[in-house]
Amino acid sequence: MNLRNKALSATLLLLGLAGCITFSAYKTPKGAEKTIDQRVDSLLAKMTLQEKIGQMTLYTTDWGATGPTIREGYTNDIRSGACGALFNSHTVEFTRELQRVAVEETRLKIPLIFGYDVIHGYKTIFPIPLGEAAAWDLAAAEQSAHIAAVEAAASGLHWTFAPMVDICRDPRWGRVMEGAGEDTYLGCRLAEARVRGFQGKGLGNTDAVMACVKHYAAYGAPMGGRDYNTVEMSDRYFREFYLPPYAAAIKAGAATVMTSFNDFDGVPATGNKYLLNDILRDELGFKGFVVTDYTSINEMTSHGVVANEKEAGELALNAGVDMDMQGAVYQRFTAESLKEGKVSQKEIDTAVRRILRIKFELGLFEDPYKFCNAAREKRELLSKPHREAARDIARKSVVLLKNEREALPLSKDAKLAVIGPLADNTSDLIGPWSAAGSGDDCVSLLAGLKAQHKGKINYVKGCDVEGDDRSGFTAAFSAAQAADVVVVVVGERATMSGEATSKVDIGLPGVQSLLIEKLAATGKPVIVVLMNGRPLVIPEVDKNATAILEAWWLGTETGNALADVLYGSYNPSGKLPMSFPRSVGQIPVFYNEKSTGRPFDPNSKWTSKYIDSPNTPLYPFGYGLSFTTFQYGAPTVHKTRFRKREIVKVQVAVTNTGKVAGEEVVQLYVRDLVGSVTRPVKELKGFQKVMLQAGETRTLVFELGEEDLRFYRFDSTFGSEPGEFDVMVGGSSDEVQHIRISLD
Numbered sequence: 209m210n211l212r213n214k215a216l217s218a219t220l221l222l223l224g225l226a227g228c229i230t231f232s233a234y235k236t237p238k239g240a241e242k243t244i245d246q247r248v249d250s251l252l253a254k255m256t257l258q259e260k261i262g263q264m265t266l267y268t269t270d271w272g273a274t275g276p277t278i279r280e281g282y283t284n285d286i287r288s289g290a291c292g293a294l295f296n297s298h299t300v301e302f303t304r305e306l307q308r309v310a311v312e313e314t315r316l317k318i319p320l321i322f323g324y325d326v327i328h329g330y331k332t333i334f335p336i337p338l339g340e341a342a343a344w345d346l347a348a349a350e351q352s353a354h355i356a357a358v359e360a361a362a363s364g365l366h367w368t369f370a371p372m373v374d375i376c377r378d379p380r381w382g383r384v385m386e387g388a389g390e391d392t393y394l395g396c397r398l399a400e401a402r403v404r405g406f407q408g409k410g411l412g413n414t415d416a417v418m419a420c421v422k423h424y425a426a427y428g429a430p431m432g433g434r435d436y437n438t439v440e441m442s443d444r445y446f447r448e449f450y451l452p453p454y455a456a457a458i459k460a461g462a463a464t465v466m467t468s469f470n471d472f473d474g475v476p477a478t479g480n481k482y483l484l485n486d487i488l489r490d491e492l493g494f495k496g497f498v499v500t501d502y503t504s505i506n507e508m509t510s511h512g513v514v515a516n517e518k519e520a521g522e523l524a525l526n527a528g529v530d531m532d533m534q535g536a537v538y539q540r541f542t543a544e545s546l547k548e549g550k551v552s553q554k555e556i557d558t559a560v561r562r563i564l565r566i567k568f569e570l571g572l573f574e575d576p577y578k579f580c581n582a583a584r585e586k587r588e589l590l591s592k593p594h595r596e597a598a599r600d601i602a603r604k605s606v607v608l609l610k611n612e613r614e615a616l617p618l619s620k621d622a623k624l625a626v627i628g629p630l631a632d633n634t635s636d637l638i639g640p641w642s643a644a645g646s647g648d649d650c651v652s653l654l655a656g657l658k659a660q661h662k663g664k665i666n667y668v669k670g671c672d673v674e675g676d677d678r679s680g681f682t683a684a685f686s687a688a689q690a691a692d693v694v695v696v697v698v699g700e701r702a703t704m705s706g707e708a709t710s711k712v713d714i715g716l717p718g719v720q721s722l723l724i725e726k727l728a729a730t731g732k733p734v735i736v737v738l739m740n741g742r743p744l745v746i747p748e749v750d751k752n753a754t755a756i757l758e759a760w761w762l763g764t765e766t767g768n769a770l771a772d773v774l775y776g777s778y779n780p781s782g783k784l785p786m787s788f789p790r791s792v793g794q795i796p797v798f799y800n801e802k803s804t805g806r807p808f809d810p811n812s813k814w815t816s817k818y819i820d821s822p823n824t825p826l827y828p829f830g831y832g833l834s835f836t837t838f839q840y841g842a843p844t845v846h847k848t849r850f851r852k853r854e855i856v857k858v859q860v861a862v863t864n865t866g867k868v869a870g871e872e873v874v875q876l877y878v879r880d881l882v883g884s885v886t887r888p889v890k891e892l893k894g895f896q897k898v899m900l901q902a903g904e905t906r907t908l909v910f911e912l913g914e915e916d917l918r919f920y921r922f923d924s925t926f927g928s929e930p931g932e933f934d935v936m937v938g939g940s941s942d943e944v945q946h947i948r949i950s951l952d
């Protein structure tokens with residue numbers, strides 16, 4: 209830059225700064241108003257009540273199947289400052305135009321925040337979160353969230369409504385696909401990893417989006433597994449099993465929290481001061497803003513705790529809800545409520561402050577278009593490294609449930625019959641909540657097999673996912689008879705899991721199970737590949753299949769990832785994050801149950817059991833096979849008695865006793881043998897994933913401290929109690945070896 213240009217730009221800079229100071233001091237990062245708090249105060253002082261309420265209002269755009277549209281009404285809302293954030297609006301082109309209205313046509317030029325449900329990928333789609341949880345791989349979960357953030361942030365977004373950290377013990381609930389399964393410890397670690405992945409090095413970086421922990425609280429425990437239904441549990445149970453993942457996500461720095469639709473102890477979460485104020489803010493120290501779920505303020509009228517929407521808004525605001533998603537309750541009633549003294553100016557200002565603070569942290573006042581870069585968008589979406597990561601994480605998420613006669617891995621020269629309604633499918637592979645993902649970018653299993661197979665492949669659909677049509681069975685049977693091995697790809701449609709998809713029958717839909725039975729009658733090895741969003745009830749499949757791979761919905765790279773597993777270039781290492789029941793009647797069935805006063809005894813009628821079914825699930829939490837085998841030595845500890853602030857080192861030797869290298873998820877469980885309140889029969893307290901070459905032995909060390917043994921005691925304080933503990937180590941929750949320790 210020559211001298212003349214330098215002088216010119218200095219003059220422009222000064223003029224620019226002067227302009228900023230004159231018109232909007234809050235825009236100036238330097239000078240008198242330095243801190244974000246000061247800038248927020250400066251802006252707040254300029255705002256009218258309606259503009260403040262606008263910041264507390266989030267609307268969806270009308271993004272339809274054919275593309276983005278925005279109703280004139282919403283443009284007017286942005287222009288008048290009646291809405292401070294939008295969701296379902298993405299892509300650089302669309303968000304840039306909306307942002308332009310906000311920063312050029314509104315009085316105070318406050319930029320908008322754009323949010324979206326980026327749950328398991330934005331354009332490159334990763335396995336559904338429940339599937340990814342099966343990888344027990346925190347680095348992988350962080351990486352997929354990071355890539356999702358990179359793509360979303362390149363497409364104009366600032367905010368994802370994820371992670372969903374709701375613990376769920378009931379697979380009838382369709383939303384179980386979006387969480388980490390039944391376990392609190394695994395749920396906590398994944399919650400942290402996902403927040404780290406989304407938020408990266410912090411808000412304001414253009415490769416990060418802010419996380420929104422949802423659905424606070426206990427949304428995963430609706431009665432009967434029916435979505436949106438009442439939640440009823442004791443405070444102790446909530447704090448012990450359901451609260452920790454939310455707390456972990458907040459501790460990891462999640463910027464926002466979403467309230468849930470359900471009630472909790474009789475009060476809807478969206479109006480629940482105990483949850484939002486006492487626990488979330490006072491106990492957990494949450495500093496970000498709280499947004500409702502979709503119209504959940506309005507829905508408090510149906511809950512029957514308020515007479516009308518105006519009262520609902522008051523209940524929500526007084527409970528600590530900062531932003532109203534889509535219901536426009538704050539928009540329509542808060543000014544009136546303020547006039548009547550039902551809400552205070554202080555509460556409104558507090559909510560607005562929390563929201564503005566985040567807009568400043570995102571850096572939107574300096575550059576409202578910093579997330580709108582068309583070149584970045586073009587470069588990042590579905591990039592080669594993103595697809596490679598998706599393939600790798602998809603392989604890690606697969607769980608081998610059964611492998612008789614070493615039917616897997618397949619030989620590339622075998623004569624293959626590939627059968628089933630999901631074999632040549634791409635549209636379902638991205639699963640529910642798949643953001644900007646498209647089935648068109650997915651690799652079907654058939655395509656994945658064809659890319660690697662050398663022998664003949666004969667594909668027959670056989671039947672549909674749903675319905676009673678068996679007309680394809682004969683062709684499927686003939687194809688199976690002519691083949692060396694049969695691969696059957698069955699499961700659910702993506703629309704059968706996700707929000708509002710609770711089911712009472714969670715077996716394989718339609719005639720798929722019958723198709724498998726028919727194929728098994730050929731005597732050929734039948735490899736079943738399952739694609740589904742929840743644990744299914746599949747005793748018949750278990751009986752008829754030679755091998756079973758649980759593949760969930762693996763996303764964009766499904767076919768390539770599954771082919772890697774089926775041919776053995778990737779040895780499966782996934783373990784179930786949720787128990788697979790034998791029957792719906794067993795639900796809830798989960799590993800960390802309490803012992804009861806009459807624990808199961810096969811020799812006594814008067815113990816806790818069913819007379820027509822075992823208590824145990826078909827496949828338990830933590831279960832998953834490999835193409836190799838692992839042998840566990842007896843666990844040892846370096847001391848059996850320990851005190852507070854001391855560590856017990858638990859050691860276990862694990863040997864790969866098979867012929868190929870493989871990874872094992874070594875799990876550590878603990879049972880508190882005597883507590884002032886009943887304790888679970890086992891609780892996961894740690895895990896390590898270890899790669900072992902054939903014949904290799906490694907000794908793993910876990911550290912247990914007093915803080916790992918804490919719980920909500922009889923007097924409701926959180927802490928440990930001295931006494932004996934059973935420490936268990938193994939490769940599944942139902943296959944462990946024990947050692948005793950005691951805490952003084």
Ligand code: NOJ
Pocket residue numbers: 325369422501502707
């Ligand atoms: C309702 C869902 O419960 C929530 O998870 C989602 O983020 C919002 N809709 C917005 O799409």
